Amino acid sequence: MAAALATCDMAVIVEEVRLARGWSQGELARIVGYSQSWVSRVVNGQQSLTVDQVREVAERLEVPIHLLRFARATAPGRGAEPTRRREFGRVVAAAAVTLPAMAAMSVDIDENTAAALRAITGSQRRLDAMAPARDLAGAAASHLDLITTTLERSGRTPYAPQIAAAASEAAGFTAWLHNDMGDAGSARHHYRASIAYARRAHNSLLTAYMVGSLAAFEIDSGDPELGLSLTREAGRHLGPDAHPTARAWLACVRALGHSSIGAAAAASRDIALAEAGVNRRDNTDPPWPWVFAFDQAKVAGYRALTGVRLRRPHDARTAFREAFDGAGPAGKQGAVLQVELASAHADAGDVDEAFRLATEALGVGVRMRSERVIGRVRRFRRAYRGPRARSVREFDERLPELLSGS
Template sequence: MKAGDWATLLQVVTTETRVSQTEIAQAVGISQPHVSRLLTGRSRDPGLRTVRALCDGLGIPRSLAGLLDEQESDTNRRQFVAAAAAATGVALVGTAAGGVPLESRDDEQLLTIPSTTYRRLEQRMPARSLLPPVSAHLALIRQLASRNERSPVHTRQLYSVLSETAGLTAWLYVDVDDRASARRHYQLAVHAADRSGHPLLLAYMRASLGQFAANCGDAREAVQIVASARRALPRSAPAISTVWMDAIESLALAEAGDKKSLHLLNHAEDRLAKARNDEPVWPWIFRFDHQKLASFRAQVASKLDQPSLASRALSIAASGPAQSPKTKALSDVLRAQILAKSGRLDEACNIACEAFDAGKKYESEKILQSVSRFREALGGRAGKLTLDLDERLYGRYQEDR
């Protein structure tokens, strides 16, 4: 391994464990074509971050690859004999399939089961109801990660689980409009991702923090954070990561009023058209298609006060699979803003009322605050058209009966 013969190693892994190149790519966090080039020997000199990702994803002690790891132990070197059978272990953290065998002996894999379940429930339940169990689960993972009895490989994988769970917790705090707690948990997610040694996860969490900063109106900070996230991406990063990163950066630039954000989205669209339609690669647990990119374009165009472009982008975004209720409500608020700028106030207020009702049903302060900001932007010019919306907003401050 110190000679860098990754072709032979990967051939052994695929032969002995019957895992596919796609599964290895998911485990390691690099693109499937890059795995293919390594396996066939067409790529003989992977970068340092790629070697680290290969070691961590396949459960190989870094020292066997000639990397210095002061935490590595002789015990962990002996564990490598059994590591090939668990070659896809880390891929189960946050993948779209989310399937972890219950008979698994690895705490890291078992701990992903609640996280995956909570993530799926989030779009169907109030975030406020999920915060207590998710916070308790996060506390358990932090306690396990703080112990020194585990091998470096298992410790890094545990920090991967910790990072994803902290990111989920931050997302829930965003939904209840607790920005301080959300920021703190996104920072924890970034720190844990750094401890995991997985450059793709680190880039993802930094960019997620940057997106949060942009949505909070902190444009300058958002641009800086996304730039640091992009620097963390390895050369072998899958296409979905760079396209998504372009979309996040465009959002941050638009918050600062920079029209270069639209050119960046055009570049992302070209990149997406050339990319293979592969399965999602961890930690990107979704397909980033043209509809999702269009939703970013709609947000960017709205921030740059280009309602016609935003409206066309929203139509493209709506042509994809049905959105979850919370996501649809937020899109509806954006649509209402665009309609209002076009003078269609009656239709805009009706859509805003529907979004408010969804926010009320799912106790989403994020949605309710978005509707409130929409109403505030209208001022008094809408007159009677805002009556139903005003009654709903006023009703938030009435006692429940």
């Protein structure tokens, strides 16, 4: 089942449900309310399903329908949208549907299990850029439950450490979603779980990544001293021979902590260390769990953030331009960076541009239902003490309308 979810093979998923329940194909057909020949075509990948059919079959197979966030209901009077097997399978992999009987399935745990589970988390992480965290949180929690169940079943097998590593990544992603939803308590809980699973996996690099992620979260939440102490712990896990990406990233997290307490010299040293790290010849493919290369543009983004915190708006704006090379940041994380850039423009006296960026970021936050983005925008407005220009008045008028949905 895990392999089928990871490879987006809906035919296998349906067939495995049938086998797990001990049904014949005819019994499956009676339960879903279709002919046996129709079911056979679905299982063989020869039958297209409409969105309404997917919902209907899911309900009759007791698949939790609230986890299937693949489309809105078809409007009355409109033709149903065809959903091909590969399209629905892609959504299943992203949502990591956990069926009621899945835990009882006699699935062999082998060298492919952890990779399959990690592939599902990877699909969810990619969806995070375009979907509200609240739409993913339930599926992420169910997937984490599946991994932890699989981990307990793995016992003392050679595959247990790999599955523990998959659990760590899934817990870290779940923490990220709760952070975006403004649920700091749940985010901390899942970050701590991610660290515990990484230690259980005996993976020092993964442990450093998760401790560093918690450090970044605490710095971002207003406790830079705690965050800096966590970066020191992460550094001990990394060791002197760690991959340049890991060392550069952790140096950037330290820079955020130092700049948040006004330690400009320490922040500059950290950024310099990160820049030297990314320029090393052996900084090629990023190690897991990093997804993208950590390059000069990424370091420039952190340099911009430190500039904002140190109230150096001109340095911050220059670094932002270097980080994005003329292209505006996108998605929820892009909106967070837009608020930071808005702060730099406000400090530089460019009020109109500052509030234009804040308004755009707020629109993204409302559309994506991101409490993290909305909270950043509101914090920016509370901190602004400059002249009440026309752009400021327009923002103040627009704010309640966007937040109330009117």
